Amino acid sequence: MPGALHGIKIIDLTRVLAGPFCTMILGDLGAEVIKVESIDRGDETRGWGPPFVEGESAYYLCANRNKQGFTLNLKSEQGKEILKKLISEADVVIQNFKPGTLAKLGFAYDDMTKIKEDIILASISGFGSQGPNSNLPGYDYIIQAMSGLMSITGEKELQPTKVGVAISDVLTGLFTCIGILASLHHRNYSGEGQEIDISLFDSQLAALVNVASNYLCSGNIPERMGNYHPNIVPYQVFSASDGELVIAVGNDEQFRRFALLIEEPILLEETFKTNSSRLQHRKQIEQLIQNKLISKSKSEWKELLNQNGIPNGPIYNISEALQSEQAQSRNMVLDVNHPFIKNLKLVGSPLKLSKTPIEVLRHPPLHGEHTEEIMSKLGYSQSEIEEMKLNHSI
Incomplete structure (x- = not known):
């Protein structure tokens, strides 16, 4: 049975974690996701290791299943023309370039609507499109520091502590996914696309939930409490x-x-x-x-x-958690077929849908693995594809 998002096409111009995590969820739900990477090194996380498995980093593998791998040189005119073709057939474009970068390349939201009138553009950045920090890079660690999260994490007598995973990236990926799904629903009845502006900073502030509310209601600045809860005992x-x-x-x-x-x-x-x-x-x-x-x-x-x-x-x-009977019963560790990696295991999806269950139909793609296939579907001949390879456009 097709996935819940069958028929939705996503052009993924993101890398690292927040964006790829979002598009992996959409891919898990059945959307067609084309992961566009630079032709030289691709997604930075391909090099973030060890551990590596047959040349693929564990970091990259964690957030890139159910996608097609495509390489493109967006600095070349041919590359830009190819991106226009991809956009013309897409429902959603998601990107996490530094604010303003895509506009300089000629792909601001208004430019995209001239290519596809009802396109949805989701833009992820560290601090959003407005404010004094809008041009600063958005690293999860920095966001954990500046959002106040680190100030409430760790023992009171010791240094502020970051959370053990890039939680600001993960939360931003989830909020972006929600924004995209809401925008698709809006388009279904209005015919309009829209632009989504998501920042790591905003996402992490929202995720302070009751701690932020405690401060807003009392004026008292929350402190680190280690493993204690500020409102409940024991x-x-x-x-x-x-x-x-x-x-x-x-x-x-x-x-x-x-x-x-x-x-x-x-x-x-x-x-x-x-x-x-x-x-x-x-x-x-x-x-x-x-x-x-x-x-x-x-x-x-x-x-x-x-x-x-x-x-x-x-x-x-982590070993005990992933190997627990509960994790196994919920299919939270998956065996995924891969052309080079034997016994590739990935963390499963928490989304359990009764009518349109999650399936892993594609392994995390190799760098540019599906470039020729996608170019052929866009109408380019084999000779044109070979010429563009020589010109470093794809």
Whole structure:
């Protein structure tokens, strides 16, 4: 069965993570995605390693399945003409050049509408098209710093800490995907395309959610709290006899059951009955709980906590998480066919659609793997293709 976005054609002019992550999702959903790369080195992440597998970097492989690989020299006149042809047949163009770069090449949104009146252009940048920082490069690490995310991450006594993955890139990719889907829906009933302006900075600010709201409502600047929650107690890491686990008590009834389970009568006193009062006695509660939890193993506590409806979980490393029974049952590790890599495994999609399930129909493309095929579909002869190769246009 065709995917949910079958019939939608995406021209992907992005590289690194935010854009490629977005277009991979669209490809997973059935859209035709043509990944356009420079003819010399292509997407920078092709060289971001080790680890490499048969010359392909693990970083590049993580965000580029379900795409066709196409190389193009956008500085050449022939290259620009080819891009115009691609746009004329497309529904969406997505790009993450520095703001203004595409316009200098003759492909601003207004230029694209002359090629395809209802085209949708999604532009990703570090800080968006307006503001004093609009011309600055957008690196995830810088965004984590400037958005305030690092100021609330890590232990209070230590340096601010970045999140362990490029979370600002990932969130921006998701917001871009949402914007594209909304724009496609708008076009369905209005016939109009539109331009989408997405920035990493805006995306990360939006993702501060309750922490930002806490500040806007109180005026108090949030601080780093390590593994603690600013609004809930207990909601943190504890040590069992053989390692660490997280316990997240989300309401007063859960706390009552938890106090009974660990057989700590002090916690049933009126002083600790509500979450607001527990916030005022965080350290005392933590010590009482920790004294009890050290008596059993993680697995023993998990079984008891699950039986009593107390949210909890062991702290897995990446291997344990990906190899867990839960991950396997949800098909979150996929075996993907590849022309050179044997037993290529990729992280699966979290989107589980009953009528149009996600399929991996294409491996992450080799550099320029489908250039000749796409050029032929655009109407170029084999001799013209060979000539453009010699001219370094494709």
